[in-house]
Amino acid sequence: MPNKSKPMGLQTLSSWATSSVEEVASTGPGIRFFQLYVYKNRNVVAQLVKRAERAGFKAIALTVDTPRLGRREADIKNRFTLPPFLTLKNFEGLDLGKMDEANDSGLASYVAGQIDRSLSWKDVQWLQTITSLPILVKGVLTAEDARIAVQVGAAGIIVSNHGARQLDYVPATIRALEEVVKGAQGRVPVFLDGGVRRGTDVFKALALGASGIFIGRPVVFSLAADGEAGVRNVLQMLREEFELTMALSGCRNLGEITRGHIFTDWDASPSHPTAKL
Template sequence: MNAVSNPSVYSIFTAVSLTVLVPTGEITGSEMTLVCLADFKAQAQKQLSKTSWDFVEGEADDGITYNDNMAAFKRIRLRPRYLRDVSNVDTRTTIQGQEIDAPICISPTAFHSIAWPDGEKSTARAAQEANICYVIGSYSSYTLEDIVAAAPRGFHWFQLYVQPDWDINKQMVQRVEALGFKALVITVDVPILGNRRGNKRNELNLEANIKLKDLRSPGEKNCTLSALSSLPSTSFCWKDLSLLQRITRLPIILKGILTKEDAELALKHNVQGIIVSNHGGRQLDEVLASIDALREVVAAVKGKIEVYMDGGVRTGNDVLKALALGARCIFLGRPILWGLACKGEHGVKEVLNILKTELHTCMTLSGCRSVSEISPDLIQFSRL
């Protein structure tokens, strides 16, 4: 089904944004061999329209943080240990008490239907097959019910942009609880949109053009919840976390923490986890690369809550380095959309499998037989 021919499936786009963000075509897996995430990136750029590509890859300002997210990993060297029995290497781990097959999960990213007509439904099916966590975003191309129905056995967290209207927040929380979501991920670094020049050049005004359709559950005729605003509350602050904690028993994960001061405040306010993230370099430019901020946050929480990270992960070596620095797992953003743009659900599966296979390889070559054996002793920071 062509994405434009059925606009009712979209949760967010207005007619204006729909016409510029749809995929340019489809490619079957038999037409290409993609062996690493960089291959998927190159193919996805060919596959998507310029406006779509600029939206997916868009960075804030000069892209300093966007580029440093990847470059920072290359400043870290590995210190492998040999003469260990690595005949059986296990990539499984747990997050918030639930087992996953690899410490490689999916970040919340918006509008998956810009890359593939089935959008988040394809992503959810791929995550379910890989037995990993998928954080479904507030701004999705399909309703939550549709996404969960596509992958009913999936491990799902929900990313919430806290709204000024607390009745809306409460109804959203109740809805995701009823759908079986296992945690709330609160994105904290978007009180306003970052200065994304590519969107401006393409005259893609997200704040004006993006909205959510009616958020009623299927079959529900009367509901005071009409739509989320395009951006979260600018007044949401630490003291408001207690309001969330009163309306849900789900674990609360804060996404976007970059400093020890905020990590310590997260502990003080009894959240269950932190995703170290700079929003892929799309918000405030010239902040620390995620992998660099990770060390500071991990040291601050002292093992009392789980810490995860996203930003710049492109290889299995990158995953290994993040785990060695204290991340419980990593989350992928843009590479998931690359996979979708290339091959839909199968592309996402391939992206996840490539990264898992690369992680398994570098664990084996480093003498790590399980995720628990990955430690800070494995890495050294380069002087380059």
């Protein structure tokens, strides 16, 4: 039977959240990472990182795939902006907490005005000079970038395509995962972010070398549907589906999940054209 030990859970809070790092930390103990967007004003970045550190956050997830915001056509059509009763709470005292209305997307205009497009690998090393927190690079999809991330001192890699909202035709995270794991060569943990909807997805990610997975939309949808109870329910569903997948695959613990449990569309024979467990 699958190992019943309690899994490690954590939360990643975006720089652009409508609750501040201090507010989230005040809700009680937990493992929390801070997802960082690098602003043109590096003093702002330094302040954010220090606040996250003081609030007990355990790592910085540096977002590296958003020098510009992708063409989000729904946002353009709806002229998306935050409603007046919400602000980007981490920036309220810096006069950067409001998102102005625009002719297309208020978020796109905000990003264009504030985010540093010149972000480079040197900035991973710069962050290491202002914080003792480990830096995870979020948005890696290739072995080449994985190798560079390790070389510049990243403590971990998050395979992410930003919910496929940044670049059309970008590969699915599960497709990119194995290449990134091979590029990291076991020197840092590699996590999968995005595309996880069932416990079988978790199993496949671990089989392809992920150290863990992050989920986003299922939590948001369940929160909207039923609040905290909805989130607890969706996490329990994922856990139960994952344990059932382990049991039916003959895995008694996480260490027994291997690449041999799956085959994929990129190594399948003509008679097996799709990925399967």
